Amino acid sequence: MNGRFLRQIVLPQVGAEGQRRLARKRVLVAGCGALGTHTAEALLRAGVRHLVLVDRDLVEEHNLHRVSLFGPADVGRPKAEAAAERLRALDPEAQIEAHVVHFDGPLAEELVPTVDLVVDGLDNLETRYVVNDACVKHEKPWVYTAVLATYGLTMAIWPERGPCLRCLFPNPPAPGSIPTCAEAGILGPVPKALAALQAGLALRLLLRGPEAPLGTLLYLDLWELRVQTVEVKRNPACPTCVGHDFAFLREGSRVVFLCGDVLQILPKGKAVLDLGDLAARLSALGRVELRHGVLFAELEGTALTVFADGRALVKGVKDPQRAQALYDQYIAR
Ligand SMILES: [Zn+2]
Structure with missing residues (x-):
């Protein structure tokens, strides 16, 4: 000691x-x-x-x-x-x-x-x-x-x-x-x-x-x-x-409302995303940046933050179903 x-x-x-x-x-x-x-x-x-x-x-x-x-x-x-x-x-x-x-x-x-x-x-x-x-x-x-x-x-x-x-x-x-x-x-x-x-x-x-x-x-x-x-x-x-x-x-909803007008979408089950690959796919659609192992994208008037474990934070959307749809369309099904 x-x-x-x-x-x-x-x-x-x-x-x-x-x-x-x-x-x-x-x-x-x-x-x-x-x-x-x-x-x-x-x-x-x-x-x-x-x-x-x-x-x-x-x-x-x-x-x-x-x-x-x-x-x-x-x-x-x-x-x-x-x-x-x-x-x-x-x-x-x-x-x-x-x-x-x-x-x-x-x-x-x-x-x-x-x-x-x-x-x-x-x-x-x-x-x-x-x-x-x-x-x-x-x-x-x-x-x-x-x-x-x-x-x-x-x-x-x-x-x-x-x-x-x-x-x-x-x-x-x-x-x-x-x-x-x-x-x-x-x-x-x-x-x-x-x-x-x-x-x-x-x-x-x-x-x-x-x-x-x-x-x-x-x-x-x-x-x-x-x-x-x-x-x-x-x-x-x-x-x-x-x-x-x-x-x-036991498992709850995949969409969670966070502090400050942000919706969090969870992946179905455990996920590991290749963020480099995702960045390449999304860069044709909007502004995309990969920083500190986290992907930031601006798509359809929303700001998405995507983590390697498949979670995404969605800013600029109030409707959870629309946030889920954006996730399914652009990130992972
Ligand atoms: Zn008790």
Whole structure:
């Protein structure tokens, strides 16, 4: 053990043995926006040496006001890869995996059993239900955290030992009923504050197991300087942690509405696209560019972003059927 962690080893809550235990732990970071990258950085600096990063998106200029791992040179790069590169520079001995894919049921089933804990860097509740299902099914602890505008929420979850996300929110909200950060905005320091709370809870779960304050939902508003905690009870009728019905792990719709007027189309099953070949085919039809392993095309008044795993983001179309038709016509059937 080098001197890097001396000040943390002094803590009776950690100690030399605890620090060695942290170095062996493997944590999945679901989503690499502001919340996910700040949490990943805090865990890495605290001595968690194995991180699995998952994010489907690219760094955009409007992310930079709240993410300290990314700079202007990262705009246009996959978030998971840009974050992994910065984290490796912070601790060259750490093992950082980057997955540029959509976090869906099959991926959760593949990755969650391989880690000790999952932390939340997601921007939608739908995918959090996928994480919750996978963590309950595979008996892995996770930390739920969400941010919006000037506030955020966080709660540690240990399946069977305390309430799960579905005990807290039994039913998914109707599409469009919860504002996104594209609509409601986000104050720059809010994700970092909630990421610090999330990382603290994650370290406690990793070091102490299910004795951590399970079932305490913490609310923090940075603008009003308001902190509240609410005790959440296990729901005896919870379909997930009591009924063991993991509905969110089964395949959902191939079209997903994302933050900021973007539709995402998923391929049928697992796909690997030859983007060079696709670029050559589409270049006769519109403006096409291949950058950082991602294809950008402007076709029929829409902007398409295509990833090698077959996913596409469609901007400029509001109708999901039209977006699906464009995908089928130009990208893959
Ligand atoms: Zn539950």
